[in-house]
Amino acid sequence: GAGVSQSPRYKVAKRGQDVALRCDPISGHVSLFWYQQALGQGPEFLTYFQNEAQLDKSGLPSDRFFAERPEGSVSTLKIQRTQQEDSAVYLCASSINSLTGYGYTFGSGTRLTVV
Amino acid sequence: AQSVTQLGSHVSVSEGALVLLRCNYSSSVPPYLFWYVQYPNQGLQLLLKYTSAATLVKGINGFEAEFKKSETSFHLTKPSAHMSDAAEYFCAVSESNAGKSTFGDGTTLTVKP
Numbered sequence: 001g002a003g004v005s006q007s008p009r010y011k012v013a014k015r016g017q018d019v020a021l022r023c024d025p026i027s028g029h030v031s032l033f034w035y036q037q038a039l040g041q042g043p044e045f046l047t048y049f050q051n052e053a054q055l056d057k058s059g060l061p062s063d064r065f066f067a068e069r070p071e072g073s074v075s076t077l078k079i080q081r082t083q084q085e086d087s088a089v090y091l092c093a094s095s096i097n098s099l100t101g102y103g104y105t106f107g108s109g110t111r112l113t114v115v
Numbered sequence: 116a117q118s119v120t121q122l123g124s125h126v127s128v129s130e131g132a133l134v135l136l137r138c139n140y141s142s143s144v145p146p147y148l149f150w151y152v153q154y155p156n157q158g159l160q161l162l163l164k165y166t167s168a169a170t171l172v173k174g175i176n177g178f179e180a181e182f183k184k185s186e187t188s189f190h191l192t193k194p195s196a197h198m199s200d201a202a203e204y205f206c207a208v209s210e211s212n213a214g215k216s217t218f219g220d221g222t223t224l225t226v227k228p
Contacts, residue, residue: 004158033215042119042205042218043159056214091158103149104216106158 002026004107006092012113013082021077021110023092031095032075033104034067038088046090049075082114117142117208121219129227134178134193136222138206141187148189149207149216150180159205165189176200201226 005024013019025032031050035043036059045059051072060067064082069075079086089111093104122137140146147166151159163174170182180191189206203223207216 035218040220042207042220045215045217048214059215093159103161103164104159106151106160108156108158 004092004094004105006090006107006110008110009108010111010113012115015083015114016081017114018078018080019082019112021079021090021112023075023077023094023107025073025075025092025094026096026105027073028096029094029105030072030097032069033093033095034075034077035091035093036061036088037091037109043091046077079112082112084114087112087114117146117210117217119206119208119217119219121204121206121222123222124220125223125225127225127227128196130198131195134191134196134200134224136191136204136206136224138180138189138191138219139187140189140206140208142208142210144210147209147216148180148182149209150174150178150189150191151205151207151218152176153203153205153221155202162191162204196224196226198226198228200224 007022033048034046037043047067048056049069064080066078089109091109092107118141120139149164150162153159163172165172165182173179178193203221205221206219209216
């Protein structure tokens with residue numbers, strides 16, 4: 001597609017509910033990143049894929065967070081047993097290859113509110 | 116470890132005035148540096164990037180930034196502000212050839228008529 005597409009755009013979850021956030025990167029982009037952006041702050045790194053391989057998951061805040069990219073294209077970020085501190089905007093970004101110097105193309109994000 | 120400090124969470128300028136948004140970085144190796152802009156309810160858009168070529172980098176919408184190694188700075192400037200420049204701006208650093216970037220907390224630019 002023309003850009004990075006994320007769905008849903010907004011998600012309200014009850015505390016304890018599981019959620020799945022989808023990212024559809026630009027076609028042919030090798031690298032895919034997930035970031036978490038809390039209100040009033042910059043994005044914070046969660047995890048990174050190169051094709052289907054998850055090369056870095058050091059930013060995932062707990063074992064309740066899980067990400068996958070099974071065919072090297074669409075990615076899903078899953079949060080189990082959501083808690084209020086998980087409320088944030090989740091941003092997906094893709095890059096044409098693995099060289100960081102290309103910069104990212106970001107999606108519009110999914111705003112997660114846990115009530 | 117890499118880090119970014121953006122000085123001034125809010126900057127206000129008059130239309131037509133110079134825009135200066137400050138960014139200082141910390142990196143253990145030669146860095147890649149980026150500026151992104153975020154409009155309300157949208158994702159971040161890449162404005163410009165420094166990747167060890169020319170130290171003065173020109174980006175979209177008339178913005179430019181200068182990499183100063185001695186000052187560990189990468190400040191963003193625009194000679195004349197336009198109302199449409201009102202947005203949040205993020206500076207980011209990356210150390211490696213692949214992988215994550217570290218973002219600053221952002222600077223909100225307000226442009227007064």
